[in-house]
Amino acid sequence: MKNDHNPEMNKNLQPEIPSRDLTKAEEQIMQVLWRLDKSLVHGILNELPEPRPAYNTVSTIIRILEQKGFVGHKAYGRTHEYFPLVSKQEYRRRYFRNMISNYFGNSYPSLASYFTREENLSLKELEEIRGLIDKEIKTKKVKP
Numbered sequence: 439m440k441n442d443h444n445p446e447m448n449k450n451l452q453p454e455i456p457s458r459d460l461t462k463a464e465e466q467i468m469q470v471l472w473r474l475d476k477s478l479v480h481g482i483l484n485e486l487p488e489p490r491p492a493y494n495t496v497s498t499i500i501r502i503l504e505q506k507g508f509v510g511h512k513a514y515g516r517t518h519e520y521f522p523l524v525s526k527q528e529y530r531r532r533y534f535r536n537m538i539s540n541y542f543g544n545s546y547p548s549l550a551s552y553f554t555r556e557e558n559l560s561l562k563e564l565e566e567i568r569g570l571i572d573k574e575i576k577t578k579k580v581k582p
Contacts, residue, residue, distance in 0.1 A: 458506050459536075460529075463491075467499050468508060468522065468529070476521040 460468060470485040471477060477485075483496050500520055503509040508529075511518040542548040553559060559567075 459533075460503075460506075460508070463499055464503055464506075464508075467496065467503060468526075471509065471520060471522045472526040476519055478517060478519055482520070 466486065467482060470482050474481060474485065479493060479497050479500065482500070483490055483493060486496070500509055504511065504520075508522065508524050509520050510523045511520045538544055538546065538549060542552065553567075554564065
């Protein structure tokens with residue numbers, strides 16, 4: 439099976455995000471692939487923290503990620519080079535939306551309340567967040 443890895447994909451197209459969630463181990467592998475852009479199993483293994491899993495374990499997780507639609511590969515004989523099919527930004531967007539839905543009832547004000555009350559943010563952090571929000575409000579007011 440041939441997969442063409444094209445990092446210059448049309449930015450206007452929204453890639454299809456697989457609906458299945460990643461396990462902790464799968465997400466750890468994806469973090470490495472997102473950072474490296476493409477790699478052989480050995481390269482991924484070398485980027486994992488100690489104690490590293492076995493080569494076969496990493497290989498199995500990558501095959502699962504392929505089945506889930508998160509990873510593709512190019513074959514060079516018996517060697518496979520793996521690459522992400524889903525960008526980190528797109529996965530983060532879906533993951534965050536699911537978190538908002540599952541834990542905050544799709545309420546961004548509830549999320550903001552959680553951060554301001556439960557996370558013990560410093561005054562500086564709160565002011566930075568307010569600055570970002572104020573800037574976004576101004577931007578949206580200018581747009582028709």
